[in-house]
Structures are given as C-alpha cells and as structure tokens.
Amino acid sequence: MILEIDNVELYFKNKTILNGIYLKAETGKVTGILGSNGCGKSCLLQIIFGSLKPKYKLVRIDSSPVLKPLYQTNIVKYLPQHALIPKNISLKHVFKFYEVDWIEFVEIFEEFYNYKTYKSTQLSGGQLRLIETYIVLKSPSKIVLLDEPFSHLAPLHIEKISAIIEEEKTQKAIIITDHYYRNIIDSSDDIYLLKNGATKLIENILELEDYKYLNVGSLT
Amino acid sequence: MQKLLTILAFYKPFVIWSFLVNIAITIVNPFIVPAIITKLMLTIFVWYFVNETNTRRKLIFYNNLGISSIKLFSVMFFIDIFITIGYLILIKEYI
Numbered sequence: 221m222i223l224e225i226d227n228v229e230l231y232f233k234n235k236t237i238l239n240g241i242y243l244k245a246e247t248g249k250v251t252g253i254l255g256s257n258g259c260g261k262s263c264l265l266q267i268i269f270g271s272l273k274p275k276y277k278l279v280r281i282d283s284s285p286v287l288k289p290l291y292q293t294n295i296v297k298y299l300p301q302h303a304l305i306p307k308n309i310s311l312k313h314v315f316k317f318y319e320v321d322w323i324e325f326v327e328i329f330e331e332f333y334n335y336k337t338y339k340s341t342q343l344s345g346g347q348l349r350l351i352e353t354y355i356v357l358k359s360p361s362k363i364v365l366l367d368e369p370f371s372h373l374a375p376l377h378i379e380k381i382s383a384i385i386e387e388e389k390t391q392k393a394i395i396i397t398d399h400y401y402r403n404i405i406d407s408s409d410d411i412y413l414l415k416n417g418a419t420k421l422i423e424n425i426l427e428l429e430d431y432k433y434l435n436v437g438s439l440t
Numbered sequence: 441m442q443k444l445l446t447i448l449a450f451y452k453p454f455v456i457w458s459f460l461v462n463i464a465i466t467i468v469n470p471f472i473v474p475a476i477i478t479k480l481m482l483t484i485f486v487w488y489f490v491n492e493t494n495t496r497r498k499l500i501f502y503n504n505l506g507i508s509s510i511k512l513f514s515v516m517f518f519i520d521i522f523i524t525i526g527y528l529i530l531i532k533e534y535i
Contacts, residue, residue, distance in 0.1 A: 269500075271503060291508075297504050298503070304501055305501060306449070306501055308453050313445075313449060317442060317446045
C-alpha cells in the first residue's frame with residue numbers, strides 16, 4: 221500500500237505554514253520527517269490523519285484520492301505529541317479497545333506486569349508515552365503516524381520501541397517525526413526534511429548539514 | 441460492539457452531570473419532550489465547546505478507532521436520552 225500526500229496549503233491567519241508538500245510512505249518502509257521547531261511537522265501528520273483541515277490537500281492511497289478524513293477509513297493510527305489516553309480509562313480497557321495483547325506487552329516490558337488496572341494518571345510521563353507508542357504501533361492498521369515517539373523515553377525503551385517499529389513496518393506504512401534525529405535516521409528508510417513549508421527528500425544524509433538542519437560535522 | 445464500549449467509556453464522566461440535569465428537569469418540568477430538547481441543547485453545547493477548544497485533542501483516542509466526533513456525540517446523546525426517558529418514566533410513578 222502506498223500513501224501519498226501533496227498539494228497541501230496550510231495557513232494560520234495570514235502566515236503560511238505548509239505550501240509545497242509531497243510525501244510518500246509505503247508498506248515495508250519507515251518514512252522519517254525532520255525539521256526545526258515550528259516548521260509544521262505535527263501539522264502535516266494531523267493533516268494526513270484528518271484531524272486538521274488545511275485550505276487544500278490531496279491524500280491518495282494506491283493512487284486513489286481519499287476524500288474523507290483518513291481516520292474515518294479505520295486504516296490509520298496516530299500518536300499525537302500530547303497525551304493520547306483519556307484519564308478515566310484503565311490500561312486494561314485501552315488495550316482491549318485498541319485490540320492489543322497485554323500479555324505480549326508485559327513480556328517485552330516486564331516492569332508493567334502489575335499495571336493492568338492502572339489509569340493514565342497513575343503513570344509517569346515516560347511510562348505513559350511508552351504505552352501510547354506501543355498501542356499505536358501494535359493496534360491493527362495499515363498506516364501508523366508517530367509524532368515524537370521517543371520523547372521522555374529511557375534509552376533502553378527507545379531501543380525496544382525501535383525494534384518494534386522495525387517489526388511492524390513489514391505490515392504497515394510508518395511515518396515518524398522526532399527531534400532525536402539520530403533515532404529517526406537509524407529507523408527510517410526514507411527521510412524528508414521539512415523546511416520553509418516544503419518537503420525535500422533527503423538522498424544523502426549529509427544534505428541535512430547542507431540545508432542547515434544540522435551543524436556541519438554533526439554526523440561525523 | 442467494541443466501538444459502543446469505547447463510546448460508553450467516553451460517556452462515563454458525563455453520567456453524574458447528566459443525572460444532576462435529570463434531577464433539575466424533574467423539579468422544573470418532568471416531561472419527556474422538554475427533557476429531550478434540554479439534553480439535545482446540552483449535547484450540542486458540549487460538542488461545540490470540545491470542537492472549538494484544545495479539548496478536541498482528547499478525541500484523537502476515539503478518532504484512532506474510526507469514531508468521528510459527530511458519531512461520538514450522537515451516540516452519547518442517544519444513550520443519555522434512553523437513560524433519561526427510563527428515569528422520567530420511573531420517577532413519574534412516584535410523583
């Protein structure tokens with residue numbers, strides 16, 4: 221399955237946020253989006269998901285335009301930058317609603333063994349982020365959108381989540397963005413740089429220095 | 441069925457408020473039609489409030505399951521009306 225988005229025009233008041241976007245993601249690949257703060261990475265994910273309505277956009281799946289919000293097709297899962305899980309729902313129910321196996325989860329993250337009846341308010345920011353990232357990755361879908369999945373995560377958990385991303389990409393198209401650029405570079409098969417409201421497909425990782433996303437010498 | 445359970449989980453925090461409104465309706469005008477109109481107005485108000493503020497972000501949990509905000513609030517309204525009518529029929533037996 222191939223997801224493409226282009227012809228995006230997003231304005232906040234009179235300020236142009238996105239204009240000149242083309243992004244392609246496909247099953248079997250992780251597509252990374254890099255860009256400085258406020259460049260519109262999160263907006264782009266929200267537009268793909270369908271929760272943010274720009275002036276124009278064209279989303280295509282296998283070359284066919286998708287006219288309704290993508291989330292209504294039930295083939296996409298989105299991890300937003302902010303908290304996802306409502307405060308009043310226990311983890312047991314969250315896993316049930318998202319059709320994710322709790323046993324499989326605690327086999328990977330043993331420290332959560334006794335947390336099944338906990339609610340999100342009883343978890344630390346890092347623990348909550350880990351669970352949210354896990355359910356979004358593991359829940360049945362064809363497209364996964366991850367906005368800063370590595371934020372607040374311990375290095376060991378980042379390794380485990382990266383391994384799960386690698387495993388899930390065989391059945392899903394995954395789009396990921398984060399400020400931990402090394403994790404994005406390591407996890408991604410294709411990388412787009414979002415700058416001045418437009419995307420640029422990065423052919424050579426050193427281009428990130430040329431486009432002044434990274435300081436010269438950062439990658440060596 | 442799974443979607444209905446998810447919508448019920450969304451409705452849960454509103455139950456106590458709905459019950460308080462039911463008590464107010466019982467005191468002021470304990471008839472079914474005014475009760476439905478009152479609940480419809482309140483549902484539209486909450487839906488508008490959620491859509492126009494940052495609270496909208498909380499709906500992504502439900503959007504991920506293919507449930508749009510209009511579906512979420514419509515089903516919540518019908519569940520609430522079902523409970524309200526049951527409550528009013530029951531309470532009229534004692535008035």
